Amino acid sequence: MKGACNDTLARPASGPAPCARLVAALTSALPADDRAPSLAGSEWGLALEHDVSQGGEAFVQFRKDRVMGHGGCNSFSGSYTFDGTRLAIGPLVTTRKACALANMSAERAFLGLLQGAATATATHTALVLKDSSGAPLATFRRRDWD
Numbered sequence: 532m533k534g535a536c537n538d539t540l541a542r543p544a545s546g547p548a549p550c551a552r553l554v555a556a557l558t559s560a561l562p563a564d565d566r567a568p569s570l571a572g573s574e575w576g577l578a579l580e581h582d583v584s585q586g587g588e589a590f591v592q593f594r595k596d597r598v599m600g601h602g603g604c605n606s607f608s609g610s611y612t613f614d615g616t617r618l619a620i621g622p623l624v625t626t627r628k629a630c631a632l633a634n635m636s637a638e639r640a641f642l643g644l645l646q647g648a649a650t651a652t653a654t655h656t657a658l659v660l661k662d663s664s665g666a667p668l669a670t671f672r673r674r675d676w677d
Contacts (some may be wrong), residue, residue, distance in 0.1 A: 570613050570651075571595045575658050575671035577641070589641045590674060598623075598645075602638035604630035618651040618660065644668045 570593035577589050591600040598620055599608040609623035623642055630638070648660035648668055658671040 570611075570653060570658070572675075573653075573658075573673065574600075574675040576674045578657075578670040578672050589638070591645060591671065592675075602641045604628055604634045604638045607642060613651065616650055616652075618648050620648055621646040 572593070574590060574592040589601060589603045591598060593611065593613075596610060596612075597608060598611040599606070601607070602625065605625040605628050607623045607625040609621050611618065611620045613619075623646060625638075625642070629635075644660065647662055649663040650661045650665070652659045652661070656673045658673070660668045660671070662668055
């Protein structure tokens with residue numbers, strides 16, 4: 532099939548070029564969720580302007596359909612869905628480690644902003660969570676860099 536995706540090949544009188552037909556055929560064969568952007572496999576730490584961790588490093592890690600991380604005092608995990616724009620996180624469960632009151636308060640705020648997210652915008656280096664009105668809740672920086 533050498534040259535099958537070379538649009539300079541003879542084209543039919545009507546219809547898309549051979550390459551366009553091939554790409555369309557391959558893309559339509561993929562399940563819809565394989566074509567959507569994914570957060571799976573990424574890990575994010577809060578950007579400094581939103582740091583609520585009060586000494587512990589808060590982060591969130593996305594797996595295939597699970598989210599986990601550390602709130603600055605306790606570990607957490609739960610479910611999430613992301614369709615490329617809409618994001619739903621939770622419910623979240625946490626360990627029950629006792630920490631200083633300020634740390635516990637900061638952790639509650641962190642977990643609240645995760646569960647309060649309605650949409651997200653992700654690039655390779657930044658993740659911005661937004662509430663249902665589109666107002667930014669927090670900006671995260673990529674930690675895993677792979």
